[in-house]
Amino acid sequence: MEQLGRLTQVERLLRGRSDELAIAAELLRTRSSIDIVGAHLSGRTSFLKELGRRLDSVGLDYLFISGIEDFQDHPFGTLMASGLFAPNDANVTVSRAIEALSNQLGDGRAVILVDNWNDLDDLSRGVIQSVSAQRNVPVASTRLSVPAPRSRAAEKHSAAARSRLLIEMKPVSSDDLALILRDYLGGAVDASLGARIFSKSGGNIGLAIKLADSAVTHKRILSEGTAWRVKHDLWNPALLGVIEDFLTGLTPTAQDALEVLALSGVRELPAATKLVGWDMLEELESHSFLKMYSAQDQNLLTLSPPLIVEYFRRSPATLRRLRQEQLIEHKLGCAIPHASAEHQAADALESDAEQDAMFTRIIREQAKSRALEAAERWQHDPTADSCVAYVKALAKTDASMLDIESALYATPATGSLAAQAELVRLRAEWRACTLNDLDGALADLEASRDQLGEYERCVDAYAVTLESMLRSVPEDFEARLTPSPGLVAPVEDKLGRTLALVLSITGRFDEAKDAYDRTVQAITTGNDPLLNYILFGQGHVQQAHARSAEGFEHALAELDLEGCHAHAVVLSGILIPDGRFTELKRILATILSAGGSARFLAEWSTQQSLEVSAAVLALHQGRPKTALAHLEAADEFGLEGPFQAQSSQWAAAQLMIQQGEQASAAELLWEESIHLWRRNAKPAAVYGMLRSIEISPSPQRLALTQTKLKTIQSPSLSAYFDYLLLVQENRYNNTAEVAAKLLDTMQTALALSSYRAAADHFRKAGDTERTEAMNEALAKLKKQHSEVSDAGMGQAPHPSLTPRELQVAWLVAFGRSNQEIAEELTLSVRTVETHVHKIMKKTNAKTRLQVADRL
Incomplete structure (x- = not known):
């Protein structure tokens, strides 16, 4: 019988498992059999060995048997490998094997510990179960997480084994993993490095250790002073073999499906089912490679551990990846992001589904x-x-x-x-x-x-x-x-x-x-x-x-949610006027997924501001129902903050615009701005006034706003004011100058609108030379700022559209299908088709893509 000594390293790797170890030891002491399940590299073997040490310390004997996959097709192969019989013994029978195993256990209390139960050959498995039943000897076995009942591995999981009490080797917490890494590396691990290893490994101990080992070997992390710190991308080619071993429990078909999901970047459930089908999603979930989580109003998928996404995206098999990418594009009907862009961002705590879910959990x-x-x-x-x-x-x-x-x-x-x-x-x-x-x-x-x-x-x-x-x-x-x-x-x-x-x-x-x-x-x-x-x-x-x-990314790496909120508020105030909604989406997706309760003033203010920004983003994406949900969340705070665009009235006005209620939207913003001015919140007030005038031009209000603008210091608001003078008083000779001011203050969307409005003005005036010059400047600027959306908040929609047609037109402009529009507005698809036909006729749009330009 193998006697396992005290394994200090094993104990270190079992931080956070003390409760499970105590429960497992007590169950075995009371003669209850247990099943220890977990993902590959989750520490099942270490757990079983530490369990044996604890049993030994209280006077219980045990026999340690390891299943070996290569011996599955050899009768009694496992028992022979464990030393009960000689490898060349041809006279082994079931009765003889039962007698030998029983004798090995001795006359006292004993336990059978079986590592890798699913790798046992059938006869060895049957003998162990027979002795367990005859002698009332409990069995503690380890195996990979329970596969779906119809999967291949399930056939080897007998009814007797399924009846055992379950001990699940769940991923460890971020705090426990930090302590494990500290012990393993022999020094403290800074928060950024700990967060990266945790996010990539998903809390899987073995994977985290292998990642740390590889990072040390390839000098991706260095010990500086008293702590280990990250210096380079943690990924390196040596990890390819680690992940290949990690995936060994999957069939080739399942591995293909996992690769497709990883390469596509698809996380929405409908798109994922279109790619690989429901049955395959369920199979991947049963192997713990896929998990579900909710973000705002969607059910999203996350691949676990996230390191497998990097594995597939960085695979050297270029032709295979190209074949998979063509398959993805064929099934989804659209191109996927180029892989190199994914590689450059792979090591950051990005706001894709895996990172959002992991950040939330941490x-x-x-x-x-x-x-x-x-x-x-x-x-x-x-x-x-x-x-x-x-x-x-x-x-x-x-x-x-x-x-x-x-x-x-x-x-x-x-x-x-x-x-x-x-x-x-x-x-x-x-x-x-x-x-x-x-x-x-x-x-x-x-x-x-x-x-x-x-x-x-x-x-x-x-x-x-x-x-x-x-x-x-x-x-x-x-x-x-x-x-x-x-x-x-x-x-x-x-x-x-x-x-x-x-x-x-x-x-x-x-x-x-x-x-x-x-x-x-x-x-x-x-x-x-x-x-x-x-x-x-x-x-x-x-x-x-x-x-x-920079502050946002640092706060994210340091797991500082309050810091993320504060920096995100400033970023929102910059990105929305600039029309950079893709960057805004990434930021909001990350921090809103983490939730958080606002109990005190700073959190109260920042979280309300972010809900308003999320409402504006949702409207830009053509999701009015989601926008309303964010507006309701913002209103629950009951805070009328003094900062620019902090009031929920800002997003409410944008919603009114999309519903064709420009006059009401402008009036709502003007009244809110007058209230802010009386509070002495002057920049916020002037900003709201300018927004109101952009929606519904008024020379009297523009003059009053100019007077108030002179009392504060704000180049951004001054540039915004100059833009309104340009488009509302036809001062298009100053277009280049005004656009330069807008670009300098990161109001790119308005700069684009300046050139577009100028080109339209000169075209109507018959000035071909200036029209071409404005269009050339517009094209150049759009090329330089391709990430910017120039759909300004205050731009009035096409005047001939009815309010309902306007709602449909906005959703068409945001790329929604007729079916999606019907679901969003609770209409029939036929009614939506009629609206779309009228919209394209009234706006003279030849395609759905041109509808956005006409608006």
């Missing part, structure tokens, strides 16, 4: 884990310091309001003054946002001054922030935020940062930048969303975009 696991740790510290030492950590951790989970309030208000006023000040802020924001009681929150803040000592001036910063964000910018904000002599650095920094925030709300961006530069935060923070917003307001839009994009 974030949620991390939130739960940190909440449990913080709860334990708070219960043992209930001070303001532990309370702040616990409340913040709890707020990132799905904890109830009662749980959060219990922590917020049950903690005595002890601990550091900094923590007490932070606790005061959290309580005030909770009352103002969650309980919708701003006046009560402000009163609470004022009453807390005496207990904060040298931190009491934080109250001024907290109060001004709440008033500015939830009501209006107070007239005396500068006096209230002026530092007094002798302040401790954190308090002075808090006042300065709040001053920078409020100055940017009022449109005084240069002063906001000066205030920000004087804060400690400016020195210690590498990429701050507040600074990026100030740069955006100053007109340094390209710099703000680059910094925000």
